[in-house]
Amino acid sequence: DAKTTQPNSMESNEEEPVHLPCNHSTISGTDYIHWYRQLPSQGPEYVIHGLTSNVNNRMASLAIAEDRKSSTLILHRATLRDAAVYYCILRPYSGAGSYQLTFGKGTKLSVIP
C-alpha cells in the first residue's frame, strides 16, 4: 500500500483556519486521497476525499497538489469540536480491490480556546 506521512501533532487557535498537510510521494494514478478523523472515544468519521481536483464540503476543503504527491486538509474555522486525530489515507479506486482503509498514526490536532 502507498504510504502517507503526516506530522504527529498540530495546534490551532479557535476560530482560525487550520492546514493539515499530508505527503504521499508514492501515490499511484488510481489512488484516491481520503481523510478521516477520530474524536476522543469515538470511531473514525469520514471527512472528505478527492482524486485530482480540489474538493469542498460542509466539513472541510481538500487541496491536492498538481503532481498529487501531497495534499492539505483545510478546516476554515477551527472549533473545539474539531480537536481530533486526522488521518490521511490513500485508497485505490474501488474497482481495483484492496477495500480496507489503511490508517497510519495521523495528526493529533489540538484547538486552543
Place this chain on the structure above:
Amino acid sequence: DTGVSQDPRHKITKRGQNVTFRCDPISEHNRLYWYRQTLGQGPEFLTYFQNEAQLEKSRLLSDRFSAERPKGSFSTLEIQRTEQGDSAMYLCASSLYATSSADTQYFGPGTRLTVL
C-alpha cells in the same frame, strides 16, 4: 439513530474466556468491515464482508477469531480463549459499495475489550 451500532460498548473478561461482539450496520449497506485499534495507534483492518460473504481476512485475524454476517445484515466477531494482547477497541464500519464509488466507510462507536 440510523448510524452503525455496536454492542456491547465495553467488555471486561478474564484471560481464556470467549467473547462475542455484535455490529449492526447502516440499513442497506452491503459492506461491513471490522478493525482493531490499540492505544495510540490507528485502526487496523481485520476482515470485511460483502453481503454475507467474507471476502478478505487480515493476517491479524488468528484462528481464535471468527466473524460472521448471516443474511448479510448484522455481524458478529467472536474471540475464543482471549489473551491479554487482545485488549483493544474493536471497530465496525459499513459502506454502500458500487463500482466507481469512493466506498466511504461509516464507523460505529466501537467495543472496548479489556482482558484481565
